[in-house]
Amino acid sequence: MGDIEKSKIEDIARAQQEWEEKNKASRIEKKYTSTGIGIKPLYTPADVPDLDYLRDIGFPGDYPMVRGGHPLGYRTKLWVTRQYAGFGTAAESNQRFKYLAKEGNTGLNIAFDLVTQMGLDSDNPEIEEEVGRVGVAIDSLEDMEVLFDGIPLDKVSTAFTINATAPIIIAMYYVTAEKQGVSPDKLGGTVQNDNLKEYFSRGAFIFPVQPTMRMTADLFEFCSKVIPKYIPVSVCGYHIRESGATSVQEIAFAFLNAIAYIENALSRGLDIDSFAPRLSFNFATLMGFFEEIAKYRAARRIWARILRDRFGAKDPKSWRMLYIAGSTGGSFTRRQPDCNVIRGAIETLASIISGAQASATHTKDEGHTIPTPEAQIIALRTQQLIAYETDVPNTIDPLAGSYFVESLTNEMEKQIEATMAEVEANGGIIKAIEEGWVQRLLMRQAYEDRRKVELGERPLIGENMFVMEEEKETVALHYADPKWVQEQIRRVRALKERRDNARVKETLDALGRAARGKGNIMYPLIDAVRAYATLGEMTAVLKEVFGEFKEPVNIF
């Protein structure tokens, strides 16, 4: 039974049908969301006949959280602008962070180079050209100290985009905070630490699934007990979407991963309400404006239900789905790159209307190069324009009550839950990853999507519509100074000579013993970090104990 009485709904449904017939609404071209949900030209109360406001929508901060996790939304706290940045050496990146902060960036989102993400040291000759390339190079505590020089860790909210080596980076962060005199209970921030999606979306995996899940639990436990303000995971639908998932699958697979992390943490004896309020998500917003907004609203409803009913969380803060969302690099084009500024604005606007807690807008030069400072400023200004010049932040969940948005929210909810149920019925997400099922699905969909673009079935300005002949490349290029690489290699070599190597060996041996045993590896990692063991050395010890993930490649 909905808010509007049944006879009224029937009247409206009849009138709607008459209107559709009179205007030949069934003869116009059919439209669909990217997931294939049919979109009507007009919605009325008859499209949400059972809507019960108090039951289905409610108030922000209250169950079922559809309108948002924070009671007063942006009226008490604007979203955090979290532009993704990092390159070269720690010293170079430190300067870039300060520059972005001066320009009004309110939170850091640190990009690490692939060498750091994959657990190697910069002096490894096989990967020299990757040092400092797509992010900052971090080899040891020494680099972390430089990275945060002059940045007070109790005041600045920092996100780390790091996964397989997350426990090592957090150990370094913890010791850096300690050296700054910041007490552990004041240490905030977020670490991505979502390794399941690495296996089927982002590709920065190192260890097999089981030991990875064990280290994830170690990190959850450490955060919960030692740095309670710190957010130990940002579950990424973003990369899943970028790999070819639909908006429905993006949420469904991310939630399945999140459930796996929760069960993992519960198996350590952690209380659900001790960590669930600090679970967070990272999602992709594409150009399907209303579909994306409905997706987030539906996801909040589902997440609240999972946490309250499936896991028995009592604290309302555990029921909130908190997330970062802005734009999506994969929706950007190489051609006519200035159009990406507009795509970034539309996608970020949808993310903010949907109620994201943090946002990152991509740079227009995505398809050409690593972002230049000029492109980063335009991306940051996109968010600031929405924050300060528009009236969008003034009211919470402003599209609630739209017949269309509520109807689409309900439909997205149904489809997300059905997708989750299907994977769970077939043995769960970890089995789907290890067998390559999910990789195959995303690959096939990515291929089909590309074909749709090439056939003109999915409009993409500059690619299949309004293509400009003889387009000149006008994008400025990121400058990577070869001196940064040499400097980083020199630094890590000098460190390996200078430090107390007997102490390093002791701590690495202890790490190996802990990895073979059952104890929490965060503590031996912190000891090794303090002794200035390198990230590559610590990872090598863990690889020796745990082995490496074997990627399923026969998926075509």
Place this chain on the structure above:
Amino acid sequence: MARSNAPIRVLVAKPGLDGHDRGAKVVAKAFVEAGMEVIYTGLHQTVDQIVAAAVQEDVDVVGLSIMSGAYMGYTRRVMERLRDQKADDKLVVVGGVIPAAHVPALKEFGVNEVFLPGTRLDDIIDYVKGKIGPR
């Protein structure tokens, strides 16, 4: 490249530490759909692993996908190693986020063609078929 009537054999490879494989997989799938035999290396391959696979699998085409900005070094080293192995008769194509200004340098290393983001799959297939010739 002497086998007649046999399908074109392509190695699709991801050199280095880059995990962005959507493009590589989409192109690999397009090659499969076009009737070619595809060997996909998976992620995180060293230059030596890629060259060894190219030789061992006796492929006609080597496709490198590089989204990490490290295209110069990896491409140069793959070409050098292919020459060392006397396997430089293979068609080598590169795809990825690469500034157009850097394409001539890659071709100087001996790469036959570079495909930038937004390239049509059929253009890539036609290029490969045109170069390897009818079977």
